[in-house]
Amino acid sequence: MEGIYQHFRKEEYAFIDQILDLAIQVEDEYTPRLTEFLDPRQRFIAETVVGGYDTMKTSFFGGSEFTERKRALIYPDYYTPEENDFKISLFHIRYPVKFTTLTHQKILGTLMSLGIRREAFGDILNQGEEWQFFVDQEMSHYVTSQLEKIGKVNVMLEEVALRDALIVQEEWEGQMITSSSLRLDGVLSNALHLSRQKAKQMIQAGLVKVNWKVVENPDFECEEADILSARGYGRIKLIQIHGRTKKDKIRMDIGFLK
Template sequence: MDENIYQHFRKAEAPFINQIADWLQDVSDQYRPYLTDFLDPRQQYIVEAIVGEKGDTHYAFEGGYVAAERKRALLYPAYFTPEQDDFAISLFEIHYPVKFSTLSHGKILGTLLNAGIRRDVFGDIMTDGQRWQFFVVANMASYVQSQITKIGRIRVRLEKKDYTELLMPKDAWTLEHTATNSLRIDNLVSSVYNISRKRSKGLVENGKIKLNWQVFERPDFELGLRDIISVRGFGRIQLREIEGKTKKDKYRLLLGVLRK
């Protein structure tokens, strides 16, 4: 791996960059595809930037549906043509007593993690307002199905579904353009949700904000491309593009926004 690559990313991302280098070496040595577990959007961006489109190794992403946030990456030699089955993704629907109980993204996520299942083993968790589904790597499907029988105190049953039975997710990102003085987390939260900087800073410092699904408590941290911040009680923000600067030296941004 070219040492100059590291300077374009955060220091904390160096281990993931090293992992990509190992994947690329595996494809080169074995001359066969390499399939990753589920990656978050920031990790997908790093794969795109490092693998590129002009080398001997190519890449493709699949998360189960077009608008998926979390996706598996397939790195493959030039001779190979990827198909959907190559991504080995299983879809589950959660059956539960709808009339007497409610589920939430947080409850489902917490149950999966508490069962000892790594976050990168499963993809998006989706709902249409009543039904719930989620994706998992195919070689872990049987284990997940056997382990998850309750979510909280609610008895549940996981049923494998075909892609043709995918529900229509209720949440949808909207694209918004904005201009801002900085890429700091507290600044963007304040701007998008129209709250004071003091309040947005407090949300970060009190653990109410997650960066790429991890609790993050640095309000002065600057977002990078594809980063997603989740703001408890407000929704989510993703930095899609940095489109340049205005005449007043502000950043022109394209954001994906989910509002509660």
């Protein structure tokens, strides 16, 4: 499996090692192993790594079929996964709706302030004034005992069945752009109609993420299926990278999250 590294970026090697360790445990002990919540890029890596083994498979679940962040279950090929194997709890946030509003950022910040690693909880769902979030089942008691306020707002957590999760589906609006290279600053400037210098400044200021991780290097090479996000501009997905135009520009299909 050593050859697997050549297909990925150096900063992803540590995560590849984590998945390889789990795969070895499954192979040696012939029992399933569960990851924390993974973003789509991590899921792609996990699926690629496990795909190199003939005797095991991987399945993903984040609490509902519409979630972005999902846990991976790596298991022997004889095993049939069930929903309970993913050990996910869902909490509905009860709060005084008439007197305050909650935001994704406030909820995320509060959970992180409790000392919970981002990988221990999944999507934060919103539909109108309703808010929910998924969390590792093993963290459920700690969360309910510690989370009493979000900002200055008193809240109460109600654990609900996964089948009662809010349905939140992402919609992407497609567009075709060209760029002289796959450098992050070039792709960003063309996608957002910014000057190259402005895009470079945003990246160096830590305002840009690639696959949910801050990237401060404008030279960073983008790849197909990458998710870019720039603060204040939303998310961009590199759907497909095509060949070059007659003017030697790279054509690519991108999507903007609505």
